[in-house]
Amino acid sequence: MARKIGSHSEITGPRVRQAALTLFARHGYAAVSMRQIAAEVGVQAGALYNYTADKQALLFDLMQTHMKDLLVALDACSDTGNALRRLETFSRFHIRYHLDRPDLVFIAYMELRNLSDENFAAVEALRGRYEARLRDILTQGIDERAFSVPDVKVASMAIIAMLTGITTWYREEGRLSRAEVEEIYWQMVRKAVSA
Amino acid sequence: MARKIGSHSEITGPRVRQAALTLFARHGYAAVSMRQIAAEVGVQAGALYNYTADKQALLFDLMQTHMKDLLVALDACSDTGNALRRLETFSRFHIRYHLDRPDLVFIAYMELRNLSDENFAAVEALRGRYEARLRDILTQGIDERAFSVPDVKVASMAIIAMLTGITTWYREEGRLSRAEVEEIYWQMVRKAVSA
DNA sequence: GTCTATAAGAGGATAGAC
DNA sequence: GTCTATCCTCTTATAGAC
Incomplete structure (x- = not known):
């Protein structure tokens, strides 16, 4: 399947950081998975790697x-x-x-x-x-x-x-x-x- | 293979807690695996479950x-x-x-x-x-x-x-x-x- | 830029031999 | 009481379709 609607490079990046921030603060870095962050943002895990190494x-x-x-x-x-x-x-x-x-x-x-x-x-x-x-x-x-x-x-x-x-x-x-x-x-x- | 030497119920228990203490403090609970704790104690991972649920x-x-x-x-x-x-x-x-x-x-x-x-x-x-x-x-x-x-x-x-x-x-x-x-x-x- | 699929491995916990 | 072996799940990260 292709993208949901369109490209979101300007908006998804900040949302990834915001989701990571919230989840890291609540559960701790080691306890949070990339899948959890992706779910919080509303994308699949693989898509995160467009925004972070x-x-x-x-x-x-x-x-x-x-x-x-x-x-x-x-x-x-x-x-x-x-x-x-x-x-x-x-x-x-x-x-x-x-x-x-x-x-x-x-x-x-x-x-x-x-x-x-x-x-x-x-x-x-x-x-x-x-x-x-x-x-x-x-x-x-x-x-x-x-x-x-x-x-x-x-x-x-x-x-x-x-x-x-x-x-x-x-x-x-x-x-x-x-x-x-x-x-x-x-x-x-x-x-x-x-x- | 059987046990290394003999039974160690009185001594291994405290050593398990000590190893967990040291590793949790250094790396954090979520980042430490049961295998790491076992290695620090000098036993296999399965043996830990004789001392903790x-x-x-x-x-x-x-x-x-x-x-x-x-x-x-x-x-x-x-x-x-x-x-x-x-x-x-x-x-x-x-x-x-x-x-x-x-x-x-x-x-x-x-x-x-x-x-x-x-x-x-x-x-x-x-x-x-x-x-x-x-x-x-x-x-x-x-x-x-x-x-x-x-x-x-x-x-x-x-x-x-x-x-x-x-x-x-x-x-x-x-x-x-x-x-x-x-x-x-x-x-x-x-x-x-x-x- | 996001998806699905998957590689490659580490995780917690258990079973059964000794 | 400890071992080896293993189950099953979850992990990070990548590949290639769209």
Whole structure:
């Protein structure tokens, strides 16, 4: 049999990535088959290979694109005031950005070990650049005598772990609004690094 | 061919669980085959079924045992002083216990979605009981006017996420000793909830 | 660009010999 | 209790028709 209706190169590609994203987030990369992804898109398994070299490339594309977008978005909203102000901007940005993309965030943190060595290195480098932005802020805060942080590297990882953890429990229909969650976490971060 | 040497019922069982633990932690439940586990133990795949009903039971046993042991260990070291003292005990216990069992912790946080519905509910209930211990401490601290926490439930999850995050980066041969890490994180927790 | 069909192999789990 | 052998299903990926 021929194609169903016509060609869909511009539309099927994004739908493949979207289906992979949803399924990887829900069941995990290793537990999802190419057939499941194809079924979600509404095509046969073979057709997927017009859009990705293989399953690994699908995962890598999702993670790399996410990390690059994250860095661009952070730089677009970063300001240049004092460290406390910059930390607040970073914290609120991180929470909002991650709550808006729970599936991407989940994959980016959970599927690192399913990347090939080469792909892992590329994603890890991008993660390092993101963390470095926070380390810069903490270092500035120490210079300004505004923060008291025993170890900048450890503190940056602790803060990111705390903030990212929100995505493991936050539900849109839950008790708290995004704004309330943002406020609660920002206050905890602020106090945790305070002098 | 018959058995290699003799019967090993008392020794092979633990070795099967240990092999599953190591491999699940390194590659993920879904990515590990029963054949790989058998190879790690040094038996053929069929022999594993003398020790586990199936692959799912192997995962559930690891996670449930871990959560039960965690609760018992926590209760064994908990004290009854003021909230600040109790929070310090909890924080230091959590860090030590988790650094001593990185593979179990990793699995307990990463493989929840690979549990069957029934098994997930059982493990989740145990996790809830652990979190409740921390919520009790935070509530006491608010009553004592020692803590200022906008939301006890959120704060307990934030603290646990921050502390558990240590296992994703800590390396025995790294720059910081366990005692140093423990101290850094305890100070951050203390300040984060301070009045 | 998508289909059907299939290659080539790995997966979980079981049967029966020893 | 462990082995070998095997069943049956599912897997990724490719080939060729349309």
